[in-house]
Amino acid sequence: LEARLEAADLFKKVVEAIKDLVQHCNFDCNDSGIALQAMDNSHVALVSMMLTADTFTPFRCDRNIPLGIDLTSLTKVLRAAQSSDILTIKSEDAPDVVNLVFEGKDQDRISEYDLKLMDIDQEHLGIPDTEYAATASMPAADFKRICSDLLLISEAVSIECTKEGITFKAEGDIGNGSVTLRQHSDLENSDKNVDISLTEPVALSFSLKYLTGFCKATGLSNQVRLCLSNDVPLMVEYALANNSYLRFYLAPKIGD
């Protein structure tokens, strides 16, 4: 494997966004890119990351290799990379370590780290291609704000999506709160758009603890996409350049 990123920033932010949800995971490398799928310890949420080969310049991976990595250790190593550094990830065929090289843009500093790998026997879940009943895209910062505000009211949020908009409702001991985002196209700045597409109305409840955790990915993308169908996990997607993505799946709370 040899994968070179123009800016370490992307990889630093991806790892930062998932390290509190999952501790040890395999980065599955093959000729299509670097993928990761892992459940949190309580098996309520799932993270799925894809960094496509096109994300890297260049990308080379001759055979499939899983790189079992302790994300806490990886975070320590990535602290040594400045956001603008060129990052190269390298590994041999049957690796004991993954090699990370950080180069300053002006090429007068090269840092090189070897991170020990672990054998991780990871369960892999099959996520079927799903036609979601409702898809809502919104500014990632707005979603983060809504989740953190409602977490102060309750540990759960009900998300209701209709043609009129998407509503987040929390009911707590101190009272209730709700936030509605209506469909909205900002001609000046499409990052501010709220776009809803719906085949049938959806109403589901989710844990805000998990949702606020997913929002650690906010810096990766201007927009976040929520995909919902009744009685299936919510998908929260941060789309990245070159068809790469960071997706979180969260099982709903179900009625008594």
Added chain:
Amino acid sequence: GGRQAGITNFYARS
């Protein structure tokens, strides 16, 4: 707030 479902209730191990 209801009972928290598990992700493996929806997606099978592959």
